[in-house]
Amino acid sequence: MSKHLIPPVVVAGGGAAGMMAAIAAAESGAPVTLLEKTGRLGFKIRISGGGRCNITNALSEPNALITMYPGHGRFLRDALRQYPPAKILDLLHRHGVATKVEAPYDKIFPVSDQSQDVIAALEAEMRQLGVVVRLNTAVRGIHLPDDRAAGFRLADGGLSHAGAVVLCTGGKSLPRSGSTGDGYPMVEALGHQVTPLFPSLVPLKVAGLQSLAGVALRNVEGSVWVGGKQADRPWRGDLLFTHTGLSGPIVLQLSRAAAAAVDAGQQAQIRINLLPDLDQAAVDQMLQAVWQDRGRQQLSSVLHDWLPKSVVPVFLALAELPGDRKIAELGRPARLTLLQRLRGWPFDVTGWQSFDIAEVTAGGVALTEVNAKTMASKIVAGLYFAGEILDVDGYVGGYNFQAAWSTGHVAGKQAAAYVKALSESAP
Numbered sequence: 341m342s343k344h345l346i347p348p349v350v351v352a353g354g355g356a357a358g359m360m361a362a363i364a365a366a367e368s369g370a371p372v373t374l375l376e377k378t379g380r381l382g383f384k385i386r387i388s389g390g391g392r393c394n395i396t397n398a399l400s401e402p403n404a405l406i407t408m409y410p411g412h413g414r415f416l417r418d419a420l421r422q423y424p425p426a427k428i429l430d431l432l433h434r435h436g437v438a439t440k441v442e443a444p445y446d447k448i449f450p451v452s453d454q455s456q457d458v459i460a461a462l463e464a465e466m467r468q469l470g471v472v473v474r475l476n477t478a479v480r481g482i483h484l485p486d487d488r489a490a491g492f493r494l495a496d497g498g499l500s501h502a503g504a505v506v507l508c509t510g511g512k513s514l515p516r517s518g519s520t521g522d523g524y525p526m527v528e529a530l531g532h533q534v535t536p537l538f539p540s541l542v543p544l545k546v547a548g549l550q551s552l553a554g555v556a557l558r559n560v561e562g563s564v565w566v567g568g569k570q571a572d573r574p575w576r577g578d579l580l581f582t583h584t585g586l587s588g589p590i591v592l593q594l595s596r597a598a599a600a601a602v603d604a605g606q607q608a609q610i611r612i613n614l615l616p617d618l619d620q621a622a623v624d625q626m627l628q629a630v631w632q633d634r635g636r637q638q639l640s641s642v643l644h645d646w647l648p649k650s651v652v653p654v655f656l657a658l659a660e661l662p663g664d665r666k667i668a669e670l671g672r673p674a675r676l677t678l679l680q681r682l683r684g685w686p687f688d689v690t691g692w693q694s695f696d697i698a699e700v701t702a703g704g705v706a707l708t709e710v711n712a713k714t715m716a717s718k719i720v721a722g723l724y725f726a727g728e729i730l731d732v733d734g735y736v737g738g739y740n741f742q743a744a745w746s747t748g749h750v751a752g753k754q755a756a757a758y759v760k761a762l763s764e765s766a767p
């Protein structure tokens with residue numbers, strides 16, 4: 341190897357992490373090739389946020405940001421410092437993509453509401469930096485001639501030589517996007533551990549709710565309970581009943597803890613507070629007033645004050661409360677049951693919907709074997725990781741892309757430093 345001929349950094353996977361790794365490596369002066377299995381880059385960026393792309397979040401302080409990753413946020417602290425949300429926004433703004441912050445969760449979107457603008461900006465940046473993009477090129481293994489990653493073996497039998505490789509093949513959620521979990525066996529073959537994989541940000545299965553499919557509950561508060569203990573923070577927002585159970589923003593946020601419990605053979609329960617603006621004493625007072633003033637009304641008609649009409653019979657049946665009885669005929673036990681159910685309508689989770697529709701994969705390349713400051717493998721020299729292939733996952737809110745931008749940047753930059761050092765040390 342000649343002293344000044346820098347060997348290329350080759351990146352596998354043209355999603356958010358892979359494009360960012362390619363950009364960072366090229367910016368740092370390395371020749372870069374990006375290999376993507378499908379016929380286009382950034383499929384998940386395109387469909388994300390309902391086609392609008394929730395790029396990142398206005399929450400920018402690393403110590404606050406890491407709390408938004410129920411899957412190992414602390415691992416991200418250094419990468420988020422090196423590449424905070426402001427940096428991806430700078431890149432997009434330089435390419436003419438204006439961005440906006442949306443309440444109530446401070447999600448950041450392109451002003452155009454067009455995810456394609458984000459992809460176009462990343463592609464333009466790569467073009468300017470001279471990144472070579474090879475589409476329809478699947479990798480199937482890491483070339484390891486002498487204990488050092490020296491390229492990718494390709495599915496067509498070829499070899500893509502490299503001084504360092506960055507593996508950004510994503511997780512296994514939404515496989516129609518091209519992310520089919522290809523990277524996991526590749527690194528297991530090299531001695532890396534992959535922690536158990538399960539979906540996050542996924543609808544949950546609950547029996548007996550078919551009659552409510554399509555009905556939404558607005559601005560309720562959900563919590564997840566495992567073994568009688570609250571297993572994650574509560575979330576406020578909308579809930580949607582589906583043919584197979586529960587979905588909607590708050591259920592997706594709670595799904596990670598529920599899915600993990602179900603996979604571990606534990607009973608998970610989602611509890612919905614239908615009146616989250618009132619504390620227990622206020623709800624109690626309100627029900628006492630109902631019992632005093634509306635004795636002639638049927639229980640079911642009183643409930644129409646708080647619940648969509650179609651939900652009332654199901655709510656009452658599950659609470660074993662007689663909707664056709666007049667309030668005056670119902671005693672204190674019924675009132676207390678109603679109080680409890682309004683503040684915590686419980687749903688036993690029987691499972692999660694498939695990886696086919698999950699937004700994120702929890703689990704992945706074990707973080708004990710990856711250097712959090714460089715994204716380098718601690719097992720194989722010249723191998724770097726970024727994005728969802730790592731055992732890191734965040735809540736809805738732009739946090740998963742932010743993890744991809746930050747780890748992609750660090751991995752690309754460090755892979756470039758590695759190949760430059762290789763060329764310097766060459767005889």
Ligand SMILES: Cc1cc2nc3c(=O)[nH]c(=O)nc-3n(C[C@H](O)[C@H](O)[C@H](O)COP(=O)(O)OP(=O)(O)OC[C@H]3O[C@@H](n4cnc5c(N)ncnc54)[C@H](O)[C@@H]3O)c2cc1C
Binds near residue numbers: 354381477514519737
């Ligand atoms: C419907 C949906 C909506 C989402 N919305 C948001 C959102 O608004 N905000 C947010 O922060 N997150 C969102 N996410 C999550 C986010 O999309 C992912 O966390 C993020 O895309 C992960 O980036 P990545 O580059 O690591 O992996 P991916 O985006 O999955 O990219 C991996 C790439 O590698 C390629 N690849 C796979 N195997 C091979 C191989 N063998 N050889 C070569 N290439 C290969 C794939 O084709 C793919 O292009 C959403 C996810 C989904 C499914």
